[in-house]
Amino acid sequence: MPTERTSSGDPAHTLQLLWRGSSPDRRRGPRRGLSIDAVVEAANAIADAEGLDAVTMRRVAKELGVVPMTLYTYVPGKAELLDLMLDTAYARMPRTDTTGQPWRQRVTAVAEENKALFERHPWAAAVSTVRPPLGPGQMSKYEHELSALDGLGLSDVEMDDCLTHLLTFVQACARAVADARAAQHDSALNDQQWWELNAPLLARVLDENAYPTAVRVGAAAGAAHNSAYDPAHAYSFGLQRVLDAFAALIDRSRDAKTSTSQHRHDDIAP
Template identity: 50%
Template sequence: MTTEYTGGSDPKRIMELLWGAPERTRRGPKPRLTAAQIVEAATEIADTEGLAALSMRRVAERLGVTAMSLYTYVPGKAELLDLMLDRVCAETAKPDDVPGGWRARLELVARETWALYMRHPWLLHVATNRPVLGPNLIARYDYELRAVDGVGLTDIEMDLVVTMVGDYVHGAVRSALAAVSVPKESGKTDDEWWAELSPLLEQVYDPERFPVATRVGAAAGEEYAAPLDPARAFEFGLARMLDGVAALVEGR
């Protein structure tokens, strides 16, 4: 899957689209579409068919219009991608009223981000080194920071903690999404794959050569009934990461 990059759009036009600047005056009949409808259709395509399937032509087909007509509303795919990213950022819950202090709030941030990736797997293939400075993305960044505001961290530490949580979820969710897609892509369930591989492995595998891997691998396989448990690994890693943040906060 090719990585797409945000920030490649026309700066003036994307800021107009993101922040709701007045629509340009058009002559003729009332427009059939809105930018929001186009973004909605594009997001549905990316969700169901993947980011590689997304194009202005494909969106136009879904909406029953010509591809050229879309450019009246959205200048191109770069702007469309930026709008899609800002749109989905509005879906995450805000942790302001969560009881339990900063830790519970950060847990919610992490789990909401996990759920967002699971709903929109194409987000994994969008690089945001040049972030989309839209209202929803900025609002999300603001309430994520508020999760650790006032606990004794510096502003830079607050930013680093939020970034760390986001990076952790980004990495963890890759494994979860792969576990979902592998059976579909390979045409085999995990049980079918293992049943085929296991007899072959037994012919070459020496447990005495790899004693720790043998012991732990057997225990993990019995526990998970699968090669791995991405959701459990996510929860375990999240708890250990927050333990580290707790040590930093308590050190203040």
């Protein structure tokens, strides 16, 4: 499954599509048979049901009872369609109201919301967001998620840094889940079966004296998770680590504000 990228075309046009700007040109010729929303809707439905690989221009067109090339009168290309799909998914995320709750619960809620996004739309995990879709969905998501980190004594840049760190983590977990599902799909083995098949074969070829720690720890971890990698555990373990890290940063920000020393602690090893 590809790490899909988004719009490489004209930014102004892409933004106009994302914000559903109307082209003020006089309309000539036949009335449009479809709408951008219908195209995005169809693409999202296919992606949800069968994954991003199934979203081909041909397939989306077929779903809409139209020939592939017709889509190009609604969308400049597949990259822009991906932008629109992702922003739509962002727009529809339920946003829990956690005002008044302690920050750990608020941040946990943000993580859970994103985890839920990737469970409902596994394809979204595969899309790179180094150049996020600058649409209303992304904006309202960003606004909502920042509010969980507001009022903790962090600077604006630190708030963004922390959110990025958290979201990167959740997305990485989601990608692992998606990869595991894909691997299962085309090897006809789930992770546990794959591990049960490989572990004894590996043991036979492995020199236990050459890798003592690896053998011991690998066996313990394999036994704990019934596999080489357990995405669900990685998520719950990792989320606690991220929360611990934020706690340390927040404490440090508070200290820096109440004390006279204003130096940053980030770049020095204590």
